[in-house]
């Protein structure tokens with residue numbers, strides 16, 4: 537028997553590392569392993585490689601190189617932005633504004649700060665997952681010290697009106713942070729044009745390595761350190777640099793932002809065909825997220841009368857990697873906070889499937905999912921007493 541084919545449609549959870557990125561990283565594990573803080577030649581090589589990566593990130597964001605700080609990933613960057621701004625501005629106020637659909641790295645950090653005495657406003661979203669800029673304007677008080685709204689949602693793919701939200705923050709002279717972990721490589725980013733003061737990103741979401749990310753901090757922003765220790769990253773983020781990871785992040789962001797339009801066109805065509813096919817062949821479905829303002833590879837769809845986890849197991853059996861709700865909530869029985877915030881009823885939230893396409897997917901992958909998924913849904917619905925009771929099964933299975 538041959539190896540089972542794997543169809544990977546979970547690129548919002550993580551991506552493979554591109555070969556060019558692996559190749560760029562390799563010498564920094566073996567020959568150029570020196571500590572960049574040392575003065576001999578192999579250490580100078582590491583330092584130079586970090587400078588190059590910093591310039592690559594700055595170029596991708598329209599930022600200056602000295603506004604780029606390397607971290608251990610998206611979660612650390614989010615924690616640093618929020619806790620760092622909160623503690624540095626405590627004398628000014630203790631009010632933070634974010635949204636109800638943020639990643640847990642933002643939501644749980646805000647909840648932690650609430651326990652420490654901060655007040656947090658979680659802005660609602662409409663049924664597509666969009667934050668209304670008018671709601672932001674209304675929520676601002678003279679005690680507001682931070683606004684943090686994600687660029688693109690990891691579950692439903694909705695892309696927020698970042699430039700507009702940023703402009704409101706700018707008018708009120710409040711620092712504006714965006715978790716752009718899902719946006720990099722899918723949406724063109726310009727921190728100046730979009731009024732962004734702090735931005736989080738993570739390499740493993742755009743074909744780079746895991747465990748390395750960036751926090752962009754606009755010059756002049758008042759922020760405390762999160763990780764204390766040595767003087768790395770211009771005394772703002774301690775710890776011997778993850779040189780190979782940083783080199784990989786630099787190469788990956790350069791490749792991911794070189795041809796966003798071409799990348800999107802290819803992935804969106806496959807996504808659209810898959811989405812249309814699912815909706816045409818499977819009844820009682822709901823498309824979650826915004827129909828247009830959405831990440832090019834994202835499909836989030838709910839199937840009535842189905843439990844997402846069981847759908848994933850059946851798909852896994854066929855070699856299809858997908859996710860239900862958020863990758864992080866998979867395994868718990870709580871419905872996705874994102875889907876609930878869009879007003880989707882709890883029962884329907886439980887039957888959601890997220891397929892996120894990336895650059896390894898092919899038309900044959902789409903064909904295969906279109907062949908397998910309707911069978912899986914039918915099989916699961918046939919086992920569901922609720923489905924039978926609903927009469928939506930056409931009465932064929934009434935017992």
Ligand SMILES: *Cc1c(COP(=O)(O)O)cnc(C)c1O
Nearest residue numbers: 609610611639641690717718738
């Ligand atoms: C993946 C993700 C994170 C966390 O990034 P890590 O590098 O895995 O810590 C944060 N925010 C969003 C929107 C994400 O998709």
